[in-house]
Amino acid sequence: MLGPVYFYAIVGGGLAGLQLALRLKEDVFFKGKKIAIIDPSFKITRDKTWCFWEKGHGRWDALITTQWQKGKFISNIADEHLDLTPYSYKMLASERFFEYALAEITTSEDFILIEDEISEIDPVTMKAIGKNNTYNATHFFDSRIPSEYYETQDYTRIYQHFKGYHIKSESPVFTPNQFTMMDFRLSYKNSTSFTYILPFSENEALIEYTFFTPYLTEETIYDEQLKKYISEYLKLDTYEILNKEKGIIPMTDFPFEKDNSAKITKIGTGGGWVKASTGYSFKHTEKKISKIIKNIKSGHKPSKDLFLRKYKFYDAIFLDVLARRNDKGEQIFSKFYQKNSVEEIFAYLDEETPFNEDLKIMFSLFDPEFIISFFRKFRL
Structure with a gap:
């Protein structure tokens, strides 16, 4: 039996799913397209905060709890006072984001919220199987973490x-x-x-x-x-x-993006949108959604060029060092903050640096363990 049919179905009403829904709602290109957001529960709880750095004003400024223009890094070998100019470090409580997002989305007749838990998406029939119903869509944005991630030992996991x-x-x-x-x-x-x-x-x-x-x-x-x-x-x-x-x-180099296809796009943590070397996700999510919207409007596969291979390789090397020599973390981070400016650090972590600046960062962190990890990951 054919279940409800939607143009898009977003599986997961977390940060990525709701940020994506907001962008689809705001763009007239998607007006009139029926979109389902499917999640086991839309109950709002006070359970997390997101922090991110940003230049000047941003779209979430009305929601942020507070922001800082100065920071500190302290270790047993460094004591750095950080002037973040031209950046600010901003904090957003999850419940404020969810309250805002759900209120905005439910003002549109194009969206429907469905409480159900999806166990499988068939890429041939484009049918999602839930506990309560089945759902068909022309494209699924899927935030579920694949079972292979938990089963494989082939990738680094911090x-x-x-x-x-x-x-x-x-x-x-x-x-x-x-x-x-x-x-x-x-x-x-x-x-x-x-x-x-x-x-x-x-x-x-x-x-x-x-x-x-x-x-x-x-x-x-x-x-x-x-x-x-x-x-x-x-x-x-x-x-x-x-x-x-x-x-x-x-924090992992598992290739979540390998499950992207013309009809299914992995998003959020399940799409590898958490920055592997830092665990930050809020601004990375915003940037990847902007890319997805641009791809769709240009007639491309939504996941086209979502990732830059060089940064995935850099992160894989860093994670391998931490996995093998977890005692080295303090030393590595001390070098990072001592030998680079805040602008250089944030640009690198935002994946916005040219190769010559990447090299500067790498040389500032130099340790023989990075050479070992380079060849370990280069072979994979």
Whole structure:
């Protein structure tokens, strides 16, 4: 039996799916095309924050919680104060984005929200099979992570995993206009682990303890490290925890994009849109959606040229070093922030640098481990 038929079906109502829906809604080119967004639940929860750097004003400025023009990088071998000009580092709470996106999308008759869980998409019949129904579309944008990612051992996998406390103190301890990108002074057993601080006022901040490791850890370790940092480095004995958040972000060179086709485009984490060497995804998602829209309007396959091969190779090398020598993280990141300007760093991480600037970054990070990883990944 034929299920509901749509022009586009977006499988997954997360960051990528809703950003894509917003762009489709805003462009008159897609007016009148029936579009389904299919997700197990559209319930909005306060469970994460996204941060990104950006020059000047951006389309999300009305939603951001706060922004900073100054930053810090601290390790046992470096103490760098970062002037972000002409960038700002911006924070957006997920619930504000979802509230805005869903409110905007539901004003259009072209969109329908469907609560269902898709288990399979048949690329021949273009039928998606859900628990409650089946759905046909001329094109699927699919955010599901393929099972092969969990099963294969052929690619490097690092986990960015963290837990954060949103705290409020009686005494002023934070510098409101300066966030801390990484503080390596409190590390955990020779791992790449650090503290990340987003201050909202002199008395209030989000403090996260973060690992970049090839393994996960017990819940109690995050709590132990957070409490130790607050006590020993912030010198706070009493404070109120207003909220907690935690997460696991995949950092991998797995080729998610290989599943793209003329009729199915992988998006979000399941499309490899998380920057493999950093775990950042918000602005990368925005850029990739802009490319998809341009491709469709030009008559190309939506996924045409979504990735630059050189950056995927650079990230694969970096991940291989971290996987083999996780104790090297502090040293590598210290070189990165000591020997390069903020503009150079952000342009490189945004994948907007010419090859000569790529070389400058690479030489600044030099370590024999990178040579080993270069040849390990070059052979693949």
